[in-house]
Amino acid sequence: MIASDRTEEDLRASFARHETWTPDVDGLRRGIAKRQTVRRRRRLVAGTGAVALLTVIALVAVPLLLRVGRVSSLPLPPAVQPLPDRPLNFLLIGTDQFPDSPWPDVRSDTIILVHLPADHRRAYLISFERDLYVGIPGHGPNKLSASYAFGGAELLATVVSTIAGVSIDGTVVLTTAALRDITDTLGGVNVCLNENVTSFHTRVTYPAGCGHFDGTAAGDLARQRHGVTMGAFGRDRNVQRIIFGLFQQASQLNVFTDAGRVLALLRTDGVTMNLPGIDPIALAAVVHDLDPGDVVGLTAPTGDLIDTDAGSSVLLDTYIATGPFTALRNETLSDFAAENPDWVVTH
Amino acid sequence: MTYDEFVEQRLVALSRYALMLTGDPHAAEDLVQETMVRAHAKWRLVAAAAAPDRYVKAMMANLFLDWRRGSWVRRVRLRPDVADSPAPNDHSEHSADRDLVWQVLATLPRQQRAALVLRYYEDLPDQEIADTLRCSVGAVRGYISKALATLRARAGDDLRIGGHR
Numbered sequence: 192m193i194a195s196d197r198t199e200e201d202l203r204a205s206f207a208r209h210e211t212w213t214p215d216v217d218g219l220r221r222g223i224a225k226r227q228t229v230r231r232r233r234r235l236v237a238g239t240g241a242v243a244l245l246t247v248i249a250l251v252a253v254p255l256l257l258r259v260g261r262v263s264s265l266p267l268p269p270a271v272q273p274l275p276d277r278p279l280n281f282l283l284i285g286t287d288q289f290p291d292s293p294w295p296d297v298r299s300d301t302i303i304l305v306h307l308p309a310d311h312r313r314a315y316l317i318s319f320e321r322d323l324y325v326g327i328p329g330h331g332p333n334k335l336s337a338s339y340a341f342g343g344a345e346l347l348a349t350v351v352s353t354i355a356g357v358s359i360d361g362t363v364v365l366t367t368a369a370l371r372d373i374t375d376t377l378g379g380v381n382v383c384l385n386e387n388v389t390s391f392h393t394r395v396t397y398p399a400g401c402g403h404f405d406g407t408a409a410g411d412l413a414r415q416r417h418g419v420t421m422g423a424f425g426r427d428r429n430v431q432r433i434i435f436g437l438f439q440q441a442s443q444l445n446v447f448t449d450a451g452r453v454l455a456l457l458r459t460d461g462v463t464m465n466l467p468g469i470d471p472i473a474l475a476a477v478v479h480d481l482d483p484g485d486v487v488g489l490t491a492p493t494g495d496l497i498d499t500d501a502g503s504s505v506l507l508d509t510y511i512a513t514g515p516f517t518a519l520r521n522e523t524l525s526d527f528a529a530e531n532p533d534w535v536v537t538h
Numbered sequence: 539m540t541y542d543e544f545v546e547q548r549l550v551a552l553s554r555y556a557l558m559l560t561g562d563p564h565a566a567e568d569l570v571q572e573t574m575v576r577a578h579a580k581w582r583l584v585a586a587a588a589a590p591d592r593y594v595k596a597m598m599a600n601l602f603l604d605w606r607r608g609s610w611v612r613r614v615r616l617r618p619d620v621a622d623s624p625a626p627n628d629h630s631e632h633s634a635d636r637d638l639v640w641q642v643l644a645t646l647p648r649q650q651r652a653a654l655v656l657r658y659y660e661d662l663p664d665q666e667i668a669d670t671l672r673c674s675v676g677a678v679r680g681y682i683s684k685a686l687a688t689l690r691a692r693a694g695d696d697l698r699i700g701g702h703r
Contacts, residue, residue, distance in 0.1 A: 198690045199658060205639040206558055206659045213554045214567045220549070222571040223578075230575065271582040312672055448579040476580045480597075482604060 230445075271450075272470040274477060278522065279307040280355075281466070282348050282362040283316075284339065285370065285430065287414060299339035299347060301413070301430050304355060308522055311477045315524050316434065316536075317355075317515060318427035318490040324504035325350055334504055344465060354507070355516045361466035369461030370413060371406035373437065376456065377444065379405045380436040382412065383538060384429065389418040409433050424491060431488040431536045439483060447479030487528050488536030489515055539590060541581045545574065548591055555595060558655045559602045561644045573598040596670045599656070603648050603671070638693040646685055649673075653681035 285301030302319040321336035327350055330341050339347045344362040352359050365373075374380050383401040390397070390411050397404075397412055404412065412429055419425035446452045453475040457464055464471070491510060515534065518527035528535050552573070556566040577584050577594050587593040643651060649671065656667040668675045 198686055198693075201639050201693065202654065202658045202686075202689065205637055205643070206655070208637065209557065209640060210554055212563050213550070213557050214563045214570070216549050216553065219553055219567060219570055220545070222567060223545075223574045226571050226575045227578065271586070273583065273586050445579075448576065473583060476583050479580070480600075 271472045271476075274311065274469065274473045275360075276309070278309045278357075279311070279360050279469075280357050281305040282344065282351060282359055283434070284344055284347065284362060284364045285413065286339070286364060286366050299336045301427070302335065302347065302351065303431070303434070304351060304359075304519075306357075306519060306524065307477065308524070312480070313485045313487065313525070314478070314481055315515075315519075315528075316431055316486070316488045317519070318431060318488075319351060319354070320423055320427065320491060320505050320510070322423060322505045323354075323507055323510060325354065325507055344463070354511065356520050361464070361469050363466070364463040366461035367410045367413065369459050370433075371410040372459050372461070373406075373456055374404065374409045374433075375406035376459070377437060377440045377446070379403050380409055380433060380440050382409070382429070382432045382436045384432070385537070386420060388412060388415050388429070390415055391417040404433075404436075427490045428488075428536050431490060432538055435483075435486060435488060435536075435538045438478070438481075438486060442479065442481075442483075445479075447475040450475075483538075487524070488538070489524075489528065489534045490536055492533040539585055541578050541585075544577075544585075544590060544594075548594070549574075551591075552594065552598065555655070555660065556598060556602075558659045559599065559652060561640070561651075569598060569602060573601055576601075592666075592670075595660070599652050599670050600672070603652060639689060642689055642693045646688060650681045650685040650688075653678055654685050657682060 281304070283301070283303040283305055284299050285303075287298055287300040298321070300321060302321055304317040304319065306315040306317065307313070308315075319335060321334060323335040324332060325335050325338070327333050327338045327341060327346070330337070335347070335350060338350045342349075344364050348359040348362055380403070381401060382404050384397060384399050386399050388397045389395070392414060393411050395408070395411065397408065413426075413433055415429065416422045416426040419429065441447060441456075446456070450472045453472060456462075457471055466474075491514065515524060515527045515531075518524045549570075553566060553570050556569040556573075557563060560566045560569055573594060577597060584590050584593050643654070646654070652671060653667055656662045656670060657664070662670070664675045664678050667678045671678065
């Protein structure tokens with residue numbers, strides 16, 4: 192016991208002695224300034240010019256400067272509102288339009304609940320199968336995706352909130368075109384597939400293993416359920432892989448701390464945000480601090496298709512009984528993920 | 539508080555903290571610079587935190603732990619004069635360091651070293667260490683007891699040379 196006391200003393204003494212090795216402060220200041228210049232220069236190369244940096248530009252002027260595929264860098268907007276200090280839940284909704292359809296039918300193809308626990312240091316992505324057989328207020332039983340067709344993101348959020356038992360803080364809707372454009376703006380995305388996927392729409396085969404996808408390929412992959420094992424469930428996994436890949440790509444490019452680029456991405460044509468009381472810049476800063484290991488994707492490993500008058504649907508009861516919703520409400524998702532590895536999406 | 543005021547008040551303390559984490563002045567410089575550039579980029583958020591100093595130190599600790607993935611380490615690698623090992627141990631500028639404790643520290647895994655620095659240099663209570671390192675209090679105690687055991691075994695009383703040149 193005395194030996195361990197000495198060890199702690201020796202440790203403190205060693206730290207104290209080495210304070211003389213502290214790097215010189217002036218040198219540090221110069222180094223910081225130099226690093227900031229390098230960062231700015233890198234952004235200038237990617238952006239639309241020095242004007243953005245040297246002038247304070249009214250937000251009104253922003254749309255004039257932005258072009259899809261080229262992102263300009265702007266100074267921080269005034270007063271970033273910190274996020275509410277509690278767990279947060281957002282719905283990420285991917286919609287697909289049928290190009291050959293005579294009706295302007297827009298379906299919600301991808302429904303992902305993004306959950307940030309109270310400390311905002313992790314993110315859980317929970318996929319909801321669009322064919323879940325649910326009760327839609329005012330419309331009776333139908334597929335989950337129908338709630339989007341009936342009442343947009345708001346009605347879909349109401350139904351998901353009922354299934355999961357948590358309130359939804361906001362929604363972000365993305366068309367396939369927006370996914371393509373965002374992917375291209377970020378320079379493509381790395382996705383690792385666990386099997387070959389042949390596109391029903393373009394006949395392209397995406398090989399198993401890790402590959403770099405441009406916008407067109409990512410958008411194509413996100414739609415595939417026929418050439419994928421477990422159909423829609425497999426598709427949900429691949430969509431999560433794409434989202435994870437985009438998060439990694441944006442992280443490596445330091446996009447999340449660049450308010451200008453974040454706003455530009457969110458203004459991509461086809462992105463519709465409804466985040467009442469949530470500052471997207473504050474949210475981006477939280478995302479910036481997430482390590483790849485902090486982002487956990489969960490999808491149902493299987494589902495029973497039943498025939499309903501809404502077509503083939505997935506039983507909701509099984510979903511609830513075996514799903515992560517209790518863990519979601521009780522903030523024990525990390526335990527759920529550890530105990531249910533077949534739910535966890537491998538990236 | 540403005541970013542400049544923060545730098546004025548805290549840079550020295552932050553650079554000492556970075557040195558204790560990395561064990562090497564060159565790596566400490568890189569760690570401080572990279573942390574401050576990132577803190578500046580999100581300054582309004584940092585300034586709005588309850589304790590900006592703690593916030594920035596947590597950023598630094600996590601950058602240190604994350605050295606393999608972070609872009610800041612690519613900068614370190616590109617500089618030919620910096621050692622390429624996970625816990626840099628370049629003493630070429632200083633006369634032979636007889637401090638065995640310091641040498642053993644350099645061999646510890648990063649989480650263990652960070653936990654030791656936070657408890658024995660920053661004097662933080664275990665819960666705060668856990669918050670900084672994003673792990674449980676139990677994990678913190680595990681890191682510290684393993685690290686102390688290693689130190690005791692390799693730089694213990696009978697092996698200690700003591701003092702420094």
